[in-house]
Amino acid sequence: MTDILHYEFMQNALAAGLLTSLICGIIGTLVVVNRIVFISGGIAHASYGGVGLAFFLGLPVLPVTTGFTLAAALIMALVTLHAKERADTVIGVLWAAGMALGIILLDFTPGYNVDLMSYLFGSILAVPREDLPVMAGQAVLLLGLVATFYRGFLVMSFDEEFARSRGVPVDFLYFLLISMVGVSVVMIIRVVGLILVIALLTIPPFMAERHTRSLSGMMTVSTGLSVLFTVTGLVVSYLTNITSGAAIIAVASVGFFLSFLLPHRTD
Amino acid sequence: MVEHVIELKDVSLALGGAPVLEHVSLTVRRGDFLAVLGPNGGGKSTLLKVMLGLTRPDSGTVRVLGAPAGEAGGRIGYLPQFTHVSGSFPITVLDAVRMGLVRPGLAGVAGMGRGAREVELADRALSRVNMEEHRDRKLAGLSGGQKQRVFIARALVGDPELLLMDEPTASVDSASRNSLFHLLAELNREMTVVMVSHDLSSLASGVKSVACVNRTLHFHDAPEITGEMFKMSYGGSGDACCPVELVTHGEVPHRVLLNHDREEGE
Numbered sequence: 001m002t003d004i005l006h007y008e009f010m011q012n013a014l015a016a017g018l019l020t021s022l023i024c025g026i027i028g029t030l031v032v033v034n035r036i037v038f039i040s041g042g043i044a045h046a047s048y049g050g051v052g053l054a055f056f057l058g059l060p061v062l063p064v065t066t067g068f069t070l071a072a073a074l075i076m077a078l079v080t081l082h083a084k085e086r087a088d089t090v091i092g093v094l095w096a097a098g099m100a101l102g103i104i105l106l107d108f109t110p111g112y113n114v115d116l117m118s119y120l121f122g123s124i125l126a127v128p129r130e131d132l133p134v135m136a137g138q139a140v141l142l143l144g145l146v147a148t149f150y151r152g153f154l155v156m157s158f159d160e161e162f163a164r165s166r167g168v169p170v171d172f173l174y175f176l177l178i179s180m181v182g183v184s185v186v187m188i189i190r191v192v193g194l195i196l197v198i199a200l201l202t203i204p205p206f207m208a209e210r211h212t213r214s215l216s217g218m219m220t221v222s223t224g225l226s227v228l229f230t231v232t233g234l235v236v237s238y239l240t241n242i243t244s245g246a247a248i249i250a251v252a253s254v255g256f257f258l259s260f261l262l263p264h265r266t267d
Numbered sequence: 268m269v270e271h272v273i274e275l276k277d278v279s280l281a282l283g284g285a286p287v288l289e290h291v292s293l294t295v296r297r298g299d300f301l302a303v304l305g306p307n308g309g310g311k312s313t314l315l316k317v318m319l320g321l322t323r324p325d326s327g328t329v330r331v332l333g334a335p336a337g338e339a340g341g342r343i344g345y346l347p348q349f350t351h352v353s354g355s356f357p358i359t360v361l362d363a364v365r366m367g368l369v370r371p372g373l374a375g376v377a378g379m380g381r382g383a384r385e386v387e388l389a390d391r392a393l394s395r396v397n398m399e400e401h402r403d404r405k406l407a408g409l410s411g412g413q414k415q416r417v418f419i420a421r422a423l424v425g426d427p428e429l430l431l432m433d434e435p436t437a438s439v440d441s442a443s444r445n446s447l448f449h450l451l452a453e454l455n456r457e458m459t460v461v462m463v464s465h466d467l468s469s470l471a472s473g474v475k476s477v478a479c480v481n482r483t484l485h486f487h488d489a490p491e492i493t494g495e496m497f498k499m500s501y502g503g504s505g506d507a508c509c510p511v512e513l514v515t516h517g518e519v520p521h522r523v524l525l526n527h528d529r530e531e532g533e
Contacts, residue, residue, distance in 0.1 A: 033356060152376025155366050158356055161347050162421075165319045165431075167340030167371025212357040213405050 004238050009125055013244070016127040016191045017230035019135040020200065025223025026146055027184050028201035030177055032209065033157040033218075037202055039076050039178065042091040044185045044194050046072040046098025048119060052105030062134075066186050072098055073182035077175050121245035122193025124234070131191065138187050142180055146219075149173060154215050196245045200226050203252045207259045229255060271330075272297050272429050272459045273318055278327030280313065287313050288324070291484040300455040300473050302490070303463045305480040311463045312348060314480055315433055318461070319345060332428060340371045344427035344458075346418055348434055354407060360417050361402045364389040367421035392424035393417075395450065411438035419447070423454070430454060432462045448472040 004010055031040050050068025054061040072094055080087040146153065152173045155163040164170050188197050208221035233248030240247075273295035280288045287310045295301055305311045316322040317329055320337020329336040331343070344367065365385050369375050393399045396416040401409065406417065415438055422430060435451070436444045451460055452473030462474075474490040 033353070149373075149376055151369065152373075154358075155369050155376065157353075158358065158363070158366060159347065159352050161321060162345060162366070163369070164321050165340055165343065165345040165347075166367075166369050166375075167337070168369060168376055169373055172373070173376070209355055209357050213359050214357055214362065218357045 004235065008129075009127075010234075010238070012127045012129055012132065013124045013234055014231065015132050016124055016135065017234060017248075018227060019132070019139050020188050020192055021226030021230050022139050022223050023135075023142060023184050023188060024197070024200035025204060025226050026142055026219050027180055028205040028226075029208070029215065029219045029222050030146070030153060030157065031181060031201050032205040033215065034177065036080075036178070036181070037198075038088060039073075039080060039091050040181050040185065040201055041198055042076055042095040042098075043069060043073045043178070043182050044189065044197050045095045047182075047186055047189060048102035048194075049098035049100075049105070050102070050186070051119065052102030052109075055109045056105040062186070062190070066183060069182045069186050070179060073178045074175065077178040081171060081174065118193070119189065120194050121243060122189065122191055122196055124192050124244045124248075125237075127191050135187055135191070138183065142184065145176065145180065149176070150216070153177065157215065192248070193245045196249055199249045199252055200229075203256045204229070207256060210259075211262075225255065270297055271295065272299070272332060273461070274328075274330045275317070276328045278317060278324045278329060280310075280317065280322065280324045282313070286482060288317070288480075288484075289482050291327070291480075293478060293484055293486060295459060295461060297459055298455070300452070300460045300475040301462070301478060302474045302476075303461065303478045303480055305465065307465055309481040311465070311480050312433055314484075315431055315461070315463050318431060319343065339429075341375075341425070342428045344422035344425060344430045346422045346430075346432040346435055348437065352414075352418070356406065358406050359402070360393065360398065360404050360406055360409070361386065361389050363406050363417055364392055364420045364424050367392070367424040388424050388426075389420070392420040395423060396420045397446075412440055412443055415439050416443070416447075419450075426457075428458055430458050430460045432460070434464055434466075435462060436464065436466060445472075 005014070031037055047065055047069040049072070050065035051061060053059075053068055054064035057064070076087075076091050076094060079090045083090070152163075152168055155166070155168055156170050156173050160170055185197055188200075192200075204222040204225035205218060207225055208218045212218040212221050229252040230248050233251040234244060236242070236251060237244040237247035271294050273293065275291055275293040278288055278291045279286070291314065303311050303314060313322060317324055318331055318336060320329075320331075320335070320340075332339040365388075368385050368388060390399060390402065393402055396419050398413065398416050398420060401413065401417075406414065409417065415435070419432075419435065422432065430451075432451075435447060439447060449472070451462065454460060455473055455475075477487040477490055479485045479487070
């Protein structure tokens with residue numbers, strides 16, 4: 001078992017998995033309690049348009065994708081705030097349009113083709129070492145932002161209308177949250193893929209919510225569960241030689257269904 | 268100190284093309300206990316949201332506690348309609364009450380907000396609604412009536428000058444409803460209270476004035492229901508839209524409301 005850590009790609013995969021777990025534990029908690037899973041899915045998918053744009057223009061992928069994703073995220077946030085009744089429809093359209101744009105732009109890019117599968121399921125085993133400091137920096141930034149505005153996020157997530165009545169800058173916090181989702185998603189997709197992002201943003205926080213008594217507790221437990229799923233999934237993938245992203249999701253899904261067998265803690 | 272806590276002048280508002288409020292003017296004096304009555308969908312909650320600055324009117328002016336609507340948030344205690352709050356949120360009763368101490372602006376929401384003073388205030392608010400023994404429980408485990416009392420504590424905890432309550436008696440059983448009205452009357456000695464209700468029996472205690480809202484507003488400077496007022500606020504002749512056939516002038520606690528075979532609204 002321990003020889004698994006002798007490979008550098010495995011060490012990198014593990015480090016990337018831990019950082020992803022931390023980011024998803026914090027952001028995923030806010031995504032779940034604010035009921036913005038759908039918009040997060042939309043942001044994640046639309047970001048593919050940014051990937052296509054970067055290759056088409058021959059520019060560096062990470063900054064272009066981040067910019068594109070942030071723009072898509074802010075449009076979705078604006079629509080959600082100002083046209084609530086039809087927001088889900090508009091998000092669905094942007095979701096699909098972003099992906100299609102990415103594929104078309106890649107078709108127009110001569111000589112290079114990004115593997116769509118690696119975008120969907122990522123390639124955690126192929127994480128380059130130089131990506132790790134960027135992820136770590138991002139995790140620190142997110143932790144800092146959430147800690148700074150923790151109380152605002154708490155009040156907004158719990159009861160938006162009450163928060164507004166107290167003069168809490170809900171719109172600012174909402175845009176900040178959506179932007180944090182956008183930035184996280186771009187970074188993590190490169191590493192673990194789109195499908196795994198959605199899974200890790202939703203499954204651990206959902207399981208944690210029923211067994212914790214505070215938002216910060218929910219973030220901590222979510223992060224712990226993410227770590228558990230990611231590490232177990234990586235080991236399973238190594239031992240059975242199956243795709244790592246899918247193995248992590250499979251472990252998380254099994255955990256998700258098993259959690260229903262646990263007694264529901266209410267007090 | 269301003270004498271008029273709330274001043275609405277000629278406020279009109281349409282939502283999705285349909286008029287919700289038309290030329291509504293209302294002045295609430297400091298120390299008043301105003302009940303806002305009217306049918307469901309008549310614009311009561313919208314009126315409250317206009318006072319809070321949550322909804323902007325299409326025309327007219329709104330001033331609350333001497334400031335434009337939405338700028339006196341830290342001095343208002345608000346009880347939203349019960350259904351607004353997420354059922355499974357991970358939070359304790361004490362922490363939910365402490366949310367009522369959040370101050371306006373970015374500075375008010377920075378940090379984790381722990382403090383002995385806050386806990387002390389939250390404990391005091393909880394004991395006012397008789398929920399102190401539940402302070403460490405998870406909110407999700409409480410009954411509907413208990414949750415409602417926690418949210419009332421959240422509205423009180425900041426010691427507001429003005430208390431705006433949207434259907435405070437929703438999901439509260441009749442015994443605790445009486446103690447709730449008792450509490451509101453007691454609070455009214457310290458603060459102005461505006462209470463929205465579709466329940467006529469809420470007139471039975473402490474209320475000093477009544478506003479009937481059904482797109483237009485009719486203000487009554489005494490807690491009584493007149494047949495005339497009934498017609499104006501509910502429109503047309505009783506039977507068609509209201510189960511109550513007879514309302515008499517009389518002592519406040521002894522109203523007789525007839526004919527309960529037709530239930531109103533929900």
